[in-house]
Amino acid sequence: MDNSITQTEPLMPHETIVHEPHEHVFIPQHRHHFETEEQQREAGSFGMWLFLLTEIMFFGGLFFSYLLYRNWYYDAFVPASNFLSVQLGGANTAILITSGFFMALAVWAAEMRKKQFLIWTLVLTMVFGWAFIGIKGVEWHDEWVHHHIPGAAFDISEFVSPSAHGITDQKPIPPDMAQHCQIFFFLYFGMTGMHALHMLIGLGLLLWLLWRAWRGDFTAGYVAPIENFALYWHFVDIIWLFLFPLLYLINRHPLAH
Amino acid sequence: MDHVAHQHEEQHYHDPANVTNPEHASHHIVTPAVYGMVYATLLAFTILTIFAADWNLGVFNPVVALAIACTKAVVVILFFMHVKYQSNLIKMTVASGFFTFIVLITMTLSDYISRAWGLW
Numbered sequence: 001m002d003n004s005i006t007q008t009e010p011l012m013p014h015e016t017i018v019h020e021p022h023e024h025v026f027i028p029q030h031r032h033h034f035e036t037e038e039q040q041r042e043a044g045s046f047g048m049w050l051f052l053l054t055e056i057m058f059f060g061g062l063f064f065s066y067l068l069y070r071n072w073y074y075d076a077f078v079p080a081s082n083f084l085s086v087q088l089g090g091a092n093t094a095i096l097i098t099s100g101f102f103m104a105l106a107v108w109a110a111e112m113r114k115k116q117f118l119i120w121t122l123v124l125t126m127v128f129g130w131a132f133i134g135i136k137g138v139e140w141h142d143e144w145v146h147h148h149i150p151g152a153a154f155d156i157s158e159f160v161s162p163s164a165h166g167i168t169d170q171k172p173i174p175p176d177m178a179q180h181c182q183i184f185f186f187l188y189f190g191m192t193g194m195h196a197l198h199m200l201i202g203l204g205l206l207l208w209l210l211w212r213a214w215r216g217d218f219t220a221g222y223v224a225p226i227e228n229f230a231l232y233w234h235f236v237d238i239i240w241l242f243l244f245p246l247l248y249l250i251n252r253h254p255l256a257h
Numbered sequence: 258m259d260h261v262a263h264q265h266e267e268q269h270y271h272d273p274a275n276v277t278n279p280e281h282a283s284h285h286i287v288t289p290a291v292y293g294m295v296y297a298t299l300l301a302f303t304i305l306t307i308f309a310a311d312w313n314l315g316v317f318n319p320v321v322a323l324a325i326a327c328t329k330a331v332v333v334i335l336f337f338m339h340v341k342y343q344s345n346l347i348k349m350t351v352a353s354g355f356f357t358f359i360v361l362i363t364m365t366l367s368d369y370i371s372r373a374w375g376l377w
Contacts (some may be wrong), residue, residue, distance in 0.1 A: 008273050041284070042344055043348055045343065046346060046347060046350060049347060049350050049351055050350065051355075052354070053350070053351075053353075053354035056354055056355070056358050057357075057358065057361070060358050060361065061361070063295070063337060064361075064362060064365060067366075068369060069316060071371060086307060086310070090303065090307050093303050094300060094303055097296065097303065098296075098298045098344070099294075100299075100333070100337060101292060101295075101296040103337075104287070104292045104293055104295075104296075104336075104337045105289055107287075108286065108287065108288065108289055108292065110346075111286045112286070127292070130323070142307075153305075156361075185275070202370065230337070230338075231338055234333050234334075234337045234338050235338075237333060237337075238329075238330045238333055241326050241329045241330055242326050242330070243324050244306075244326075245306055245310070245319075245322035245323065245325070246319075246322070246323075246326075248310075249307070249309075249310035249318075250310070250318055250319040250322050252310050252311065253313040253314070253315070253318055255315065255316065
């Protein structure tokens with residue numbers, strides 16, 4: 001039996017079959033290993049989205065913990081959640097959406113090569129981002145003052161006897177259940193804290209992008225860093241769009257059971 | 258022309274599928290008008306969700322709140338994050354991420370719900 005390998009076709013990998021002449025456009029940001037600039041751009045977006053998917057899983061774990069513990073300690077989650085200020089939370093939602101709007105405009109400015117407009121939209125993105133952090137700080141300080149930080153100094157009295165603290169719209173809960181309010185605040189500080197950390201990282205990156213935008217890096221056809229940062233910034237927005245109703249809003253009409 | 262000479266020197270192999278692939282042939286620039294409409298929509302839904310929380314809808318309060326949040330998230334993903342104008346590769350990537358997240362939630366919840374099955 002003849003085991004020798006016979007070549008039946010010309011041995012040509014597909015890369016070498018076609019080598020037709022075609023035009024190369026040389027632009028500084030186009031890396032050698034990408035065929036076209038569009039391919040490079042898509043590869044960048046693809047990579048950024050893969051990173052954001054890991055972030056969905058990261059925050060997803062926190063959201064899932066919230067779902068489970070809210071089911072377990074519903075009676076504690078209701079008054080703890082209703083302590084939060086809907087006014088401040090709602091204002092912060094609007095502020096964050098505004099910040100995202102300016103970031104979206106920044107991408108347009110970079111695409112249209114409008115340097116001044118790009119710089120101003122990045123500055124406004126940062127201003128509204130810091131405003132969000134500022135209001136968040138006011139809220140955290142409120143909770144600090146009321147001893148709502150989980151731990152040894154946690155004070156259950158507002159939940160055990162709300163009327164004694166001038167809270168008229170919340171029903172009193174037993175002390176052992178009131179201890180579980182700590183779990184709500186643990187998750188609240190964990191989720192809003194991780195969200196704020198993402199924003200602070202974003203605000204740091206914005207400073208760097210602003211400097212590069214001022215240098216003119218992104219208004220000569222190279223918009224990828226602005227575009228990919230915008231994806232990150234909008235993603236952080238989306239996390240808050242879920243945190244706001246889940247932490248602030250959904251417990252205002254507790255179920256009787 | 259220095260770069261033309263360089264081009265002939267190097268062995269540059271091309272996969273024509275990458276050069277002519279219609280998937281990433283065009284690039285769409287979203288206009289400020291579209292961003293403005295998205296911004297107004299997001300603000301309107303924020304006001305709506307705050308008012309909806311004041312109405313006593315019973316078990317549907319969280320459902321309505323999450324439905325509004327999902328609507329806002331989809332608007333952000335499609336327009337602010339340009340997914341509407343991206344290639345099928347990006348669309349599938351985004352969709353697969355959320356799909357995987359739903360699978361994980363469902364599986365973990367099934368475990369949680371069935372732990373004490375028949376013991377009550």
